[in-house]
Amino acid sequence: MTQRNQRHKRPRGLVAIVIYKSLIAGLLAIASVALLLAIQNYQSIDEFANQYVLEGKREIIRFILSKFLSLNPKSLQFSGIFAGVYAVVTAIEAVGLWYEKKWASLLVIALVGISLPLEVWELIKGISPIKLIVFVVNLAIFLYLLFDFKKTKQ
Template identity: 50%
Template sequence: MKKHHAPALMAIVLYKTFVGSLLAVTSIASLFPLKNHQLLENISQSYLLETKLKVIEFILEKLLILNPQKLFLGGLSAALYATLTAVEAVGLWYEKDWATILVLVLVSISIPPEIYELVHGVTVLKLAVFITNVAILWYLLHYLPKHGKGA
């Protein structure tokens, strides 16, 4: 028998899946230059990039000036957070109480830094993430059963 999920819960699961995917890509993009630093240097000095593809050249230049230790720590952090976000999404999909608590804690922790960021400069992306996280927090606090079926 197929379980019916509330539309808002499905939206949260999809959002968490999307965020986890972005974090996984960010992790790979951060860790790739560590192993392939010489290859990236060769590509950045390639004739093809001198006349075309200025965006790729710009990105390569930014990657090549970063400290390898910072790239590693950033990539590792993104990988860990991607894993945690995937665990949240799976737990919410199966309507586990621990997943609800985990999401509540992590979203609650993220709201103060998001407010700080908005105070120092509003962008559409920052505002969208903030509104989404407040909506998730509000939904989980008010509409999910306090003593659900999962555990």
């Protein structure tokens, strides 16, 4: 059996990052589609909120819709497009990492490295479990790929 026929074993850390990036890409794609569909149905959602939700029947729906309706359609459109672009970039990162491409590692290191100071700023403004988890996961990804990149470069 030649070495080519043998199954390539990827490091567990890399597989975990690929799974994480794939999940994030999927969530971003869903968010993008939801936001862009919401723009098309903005008027209907507004009417629904005025007719049913404001009667006080469901507090959670009222809260969500009030946050949603406080945004203007242009902000929703921008957010939907941005989420879609970010979903594509994240999916490209996942595929590149799966095939162990150096450009993918560099792309993830750069994008996560750029986001880390912003995440620290968000934590300074107020700690929440989600912010903390995202920060720790992104820091772990950054350090893992940075050390792996340096190791393979030598």
